[in-house]
Amino acid sequence: MKKVNKDEEGDYSLKLNQDEIILLVSGYIPYIVCEKDPEIPEGEFLWIHYAPAENDIIPPIIDPFPCQILSCGVFANRLHFLTLSPIEFNLDFFDLIEEFRDNMKKSDKSVRFTL
Numbered sequence: 001m002k003k004v005n006k007d008e009e010g011d012y013s014l015k016l017n018q019d020e021i022i023l024l025v026s027g028y029i030p031y032i033v034c035e036k037d038p039e040i041p042e043g044e045f046l047w048i049h050y051a052p053a054e055n056d057i058i059p060p061i062i063d064p065f066p067c068q069i070l071s072c073g074v075f076a077n078r079l080h081f082l083t084l085s086p087i088e089f090n091l092d093f094f095d096l097i098e099e100f101r102d103n104m105k106k107s108d109k110s111v112r113f114t115l
Helices: 018-024 091-107
Strands: 013-017 031-034 044-049 066-073 080-086
Touching: 013 066, 018 044, 018 080, 044 080
Parallel strands: 013 044
Antiparallel strands: 031 080, 044 066, 066 080
16 A cells, blocks of 8 residues: 655655556556545646666666546545556656557456455
8 A cells, every 4th residue: 555745845746666657657557545545635746756676677767757646536445546647757668668568468468456
């Protein structure tokens, strides 16, 4: 589960790992689940920060990018979720994601996600 942070300038942000960024940007799973209501006002953006790990293939220099919040909701177990859509993103990395998506389609394998 993720925690949405609010910085001194009033921007809302979230740190994601490599897998979460790939799933978000590729459109396979454009959702973020939070334990508490992130209380983001309507019209605000959520800035995504990449939290690199040692063996990641994504370069650690990806700049934070904004996502539009398409919808908010609450599951029956009181977990909150946000549906996101990236607004600006590194085009070279986006091409890498598209290549990943095409390879997944060619291999007839599915991406699995568990909450």
